[in-house]
Amino acid sequence: MELSVSLYRYNPEQDKFPYMKNYKVKKPEKDIMVLDLLNMLKEDDATISYRRSCREGVCGSDGMNINGKNGLACITPLSEVLKGNKLELRPLPGLPVIRDLIVDMTQFYEQYEKIKPFLQSDSEPPEQERLQSPQDRDKLDGLYECILCACCSTSCPSFWWNPDKFVGPAALLQAYRFLADTRDTKKQERLEELGDPFSVYRCHGIMNCVNVCPKGLNPNKAIGEIKSMLLTGTKEDKIKVVGLE
Amino acid sequence: MNKVINISKKNNIKEFDALIVGGGGSGMRTSLELAKSGLNTAVISKVFPTRSHTVSAQGGITCAIQSADPNDDWRWHMYDTVKGSDYIGDQDAIEYMCSEGPKAVYELEHMGLPFSRFENGRIYQRPFGGQSKDFGKGGQAARTCAAADRTGHALLHTLYQNNVKEGTNFLNEWFAVDLVKNSKNEITGVIAFSIESGEVCYLKAQATVLATGGAGRIYASTTNALINTGDGLGMTLRAGFPAQDMEMWQFHPTGIHGAGSLVTEGCRGEGGYLINADGERFMERYAPNAKDLAGRDVVARSMVMEILEGRGCGPEKDHVYLKLDHLGADVLNSKLPGICELSKTFAHVDPIKEPIPVVPTCHYMMGGTPTNIHGQAFSRNDGNDFMVSGLFSVGEAACVSVHGANRLGGNSLLDLVVFGRAAGKHINEELKSGGGVENASNEDIELAMSRLNKLNESESGYEVADVKKQLQTCMQNYFGVFRRGEFMEKGVKELEEIREKSENLYLKDKSIAFNTNRVEALELQNLLEVAEATAISAMMRDESRGAHARDDFPERDDENWLCHSLYDPVEKKLGKRDVNFVPKEVEAFPPKMRSY
Numbered sequence: 001m002e003l004s005v006s007l008y009r010y011n012p013e014q015d016k017f018p019y020m021k022n023y024k025v026k027k028p029e030k031d032i033m034v035l036d037l038l039n040m041l042k043e044d045d046a047t048i049s050y051r052r053s054c055r056e057g058v059c060g061s062d063g064m065n066i067n068g069k070n071g072l073a074c075i076t077p078l079s080e081v082l083k084g085n086k087l088e089l090r091p092l093p094g095l096p097v098i099r100d101l102i103v104d105m106t107q108f109y110e111q112y113e114k115i116k117p118f119l120q121s122d123s124e125p126p127e128q129e130r131l132q133s134p135q136d137r138d139k140l141d142g143l144y145e146c147i148l149c150a151c152c153s154t155s156c157p158s159f160w161w162n163p164d165k166f167v168g169p170a171a172l173l174q175a176y177r178f179l180a181d182t183r184d185t186k187k188q189e190r191l192e193e194l195g196d197p198f199s200v201y202r203c204h205g206i207m208n209c210v211n212v213c214p215k216g217l218n219p220n221k222a223i224g225e226i227k228s229m230l231l232t233g234t235k236e237d238k239i240k241v242v243g244l245e
Numbered sequence: 246m247n248k249v250i251n252i253s254k255k256n257n258i259k260e261f262d263a264l265i266v267g268g269g270g271s272g273m274r275t276s277l278e279l280a281k282s283g284l285n286t287a288v289i290s291k292v293f294p295t296r297s298h299t300v301s302a303q304g305g306i307t308c309a310i311q312s313a314d315p316n317d318d319w320r321w322h323m324y325d326t327v328k329g330s331d332y333i334g335d336q337d338a339i340e341y342m343c344s345e346g347p348k349a350v351y352e353l354e355h356m357g358l359p360f361s362r363f364e365n366g367r368i369y370q371r372p373f374g375g376q377s378k379d380f381g382k383g384g385q386a387a388r389t390c391a392a393a394d395r396t397g398h399a400l401l402h403t404l405y406q407n408n409v410k411e412g413t414n415f416l417n418e419w420f421a422v423d424l425v426k427n428s429k430n431e432i433t434g435v436i437a438f439s440i441e442s443g444e445v446c447y448l449k450a451q452a453t454v455l456a457t458g459g460a461g462r463i464y465a466s467t468t469n470a471l472i473n474t475g476d477g478l479g480m481t482l483r484a485g486f487p488a489q490d491m492e493m494w495q496f497h498p499t500g501i502h503g504a505g506s507l508v509t510e511g512c513r514g515e516g517g518y519l520i521n522a523d524g525e526r527f528m529e530r531y532a533p534n535a536k537d538l539a540g541r542d543v544v545a546r547s548m549v550m551e552i553l554e555g556r557g558c559g560p561e562k563d564h565v566y567l568k569l570d571h572l573g574a575d576v577l578n579s580k581l582p583g584i585c586e587l588s589k590t591f592a593h594v595d596p597i598k599e600p601i602p603v604v605p606t607c608h609y610m611m612g613g614t615p616t617n618i619h620g621q622a623f624s625r626n627d628g629n630d631f632m633v634s635g636l637f638s639v640g641e642a643a644c645v646s647v648h649g650a651n652r653l654g655g656n657s658l659l660d661l662v663v664f665g666r667a668a669g670k671h672i673n674e675e676l677k678s679g680g681g682v683e684n685a686s687n688e689d690i691e692l693a694m695s696r697l698n699k700l701n702e703s704e705s706g707y708e709v710a711d712v713k714k715q716l717q718t719c720m721q722n723y724f725g726v727f728r729r730g731e732f733m734e735k736g737v738k739e740l741e742e743i744r745e746k747s748e749n750l751y752l753k754d755k756s757i758a759f760n761t762n763r764v765e766a767l768e769l770q771n772l773l774e775v776a777e778a779t780a781i782s783a784m785m786r787d788e789s790r791g792a793h794a795r796d797d798f799p800e801r802d803d804e805n806w807l808c809h810s811l812y813d814p815v816e817k818k819l820g821k822r823d824v825n826f827v828p829k830e831v832e833a834f835p836p837k838m839r840s841y
Binding site: 011012013014042043046047049050051052053054055056057058059060061075077098099100102105109113116117118119125127128129130131132133134136137140144145147148178181183184 | 292293295296297298300301310350351354355356357359360361362363364365366367368392395398399402406407409410441470471472504506507583586587590591708709710753754756757758759760761762
């Protein structure tokens, strides 16, 4: 049995335009990952270019478009994605292509930096650790695990349209990771920086991000939380305003 | 690419106070310290920093913060680490790591690392292998601070985030080719190129820190990322500097059979255990007290013994099982969620219902570039150590040495932050008090370019993928968990042939933009340097100690080998170096029989 692999190829020094190149490979007996298949192809054609590192789904290097859906090549088994015996591999959509499956992620990283992805606190740190209850720590689950693979942001039409102004699902998930952290004291400032018409509000909840996240995270839910915080203020504010104590 | 190279032009020189090669945990802890001090600091990393291998660390960071046990003591941690090292860890360095550890861990928490918590709000700690209370007399300790089973991910991202905060310069997706060494044997920076644009530069610095991690890819089967190719060690060995304890490679007991992915020791810390084909918990026979939480070298060897004696699992009887189902879905989902995910993906097994097939897998390089506790690299001349001005090393690439012949679980993340921090502090002081190095000449720079030039000019030769396979197979066959002199001699011979090939690789694709084939060729040459140092060191150490287990010399030989090995890459010979037995505050722990 043969597999037909259609690969997006582009080398800026040689090609005026990108093109799809077909490779025929014997279908492996075992169910292997898309990355294993790419490594096999590269052994025969060393010019094929893609990023890879951990090969176990934690470093976020090998995000790509696999038969029409974004995912990590190293944890996507062929059995899950083959259509007939066909496989089409393209770079993540919406970002400039450097070569073959490698995209320029500058804009993606800039949005991440924009949300100030680090803990900010007005209080001097104690000699030991800051205390946090397990219940408060639980609020960070589903947020801190992001691996910055960009599968979500590059599947989002709002990010395709406004990659410079819409923060995008990945960075918004991290924005909420710090908003939700009881140790961070800059909630008001963080919210103020997100309150313009583009940063958060360009999300229209189509949930492509949730659909593709290889870590099973839910940026859409985090964005919803940010929106409601923007509308009603943080919980501490509410207490102040309504005067319930 | 050839045309771009003209290093004598000013625009191909970038100058910094401190240059850190490698954007993993140790590199970014060093850079954070330096960026805060106001020095012009740059990190060069061949991958975007959060893609570094630190991200794969799971179980945690071991440190006596007295959270799980208010009476815990860093001296007990020190005792465990010395014992774990089979007594060739340097006791001054181990003392420093264990006593400074709590500060370094609290700093990580203050930076935002999302540690798991106990009910009282303090950092969660779990039991790990080789841990004890009261100098081995008080039973199992729980000393490993964890963020679920994603501690490395949480640590690496936290460090990147704080480097962003402090404005560290990052040269991401740049590859360091070789060290630039001036006529006084000082290191003045590296030759490097941008993988994306092909631009070649001399990155000049007063302090060059190698934080390039391990080289597990010298073996065919490893838990290591594909990028773990020993690039820093390759550079130092080519520059003629020695490597210490290179025969000491840790085989982690629980790599997923067939895939190599790591399953954290934390699984056994939380109560999981290993079983053979008869369903027997066999570690009770090999380590009656610590059982499944004995040192990693002990557990790995016991597993191989079970397999060799026909009690392996599966149709080929070539692995054993890690049993977790008795812990229940709640514990597994809250404490080991990443393992559940990995196990389903790579072993097609849900640990809530079935055991995971595991086998000892190459995991960690205890050896490396010898340094003192400030990260300063040293070399040897006529039997005397001397500092190499301008050269530093931290993390897995370095051998400070806190792990000796066998590293304890959770001590690598601690090593990264403690010694990254220490190197940063030292470089800051040194440079601010007027320290530094002299300039390199054009010839010195040209020499450091020669490897890249040769590859770029190659018109025929060997294929990278073929030579890499030969190298990995050779190391796997002759330098694995158990070793024997005659096989190792064969391996060393084979490596000579592989070196010949590796020095004559053919780079068919000469394109500039993101040429991963060029990177892989350069990485392969680094792997070869590390493999050769490993092979010769392993062949020469004729005893068994820690991770180095020889069939033909099964006993530890303190009379001849209670020392570091020091591999000289110029003569390809092995020397010996004294182990430090002079800690500052506590009495040294003398060598004892090591049992668990």
